[in-house]
Amino acid sequence: MNYMNLAEAKDKLSQLIKDSAETTEPVTITVHGRKEAVLISLTEYESLLETIQILKNQKLVKKIAGALNEVKQGRVVSFKVIKKDA
Structure with a gap:
């Protein structure tokens, strides 16, 4: 982490x-040497939200x-079998 x-x-x-937008690497922003915030891409943020939603659904888990x-x-x-049957 940067x-x-x-x-x-x-x-x-x-x-x-x-x-x-080009990497999945988060940037941790510090204030007076303390970790205070994290900058991530919108794609990573949406992925985290989706993961949280999945984990909240015990049936799905x-x-x-x-x-x-x-x-x-x-x-x-195998995919070949599935494709063949389609």
Whole structure:
């Protein structure tokens, strides 16, 4: 994670915003040496919100866990088979 003090972040805000759109790396902004804020891209922010929504839905979490367990056990169907049946 990149760290930057508030004064530097103010000076470089335009570039930080452009850079955030091109990377998933967050920038932690410090004030008097303390971590106070994080700058992330809109895409990363929306992804975090979506993850939070998924994790709030216990039924969905159980379905995902069950599906992952099936994959681990090898109970999968190849894409070729699915495509062939379509």
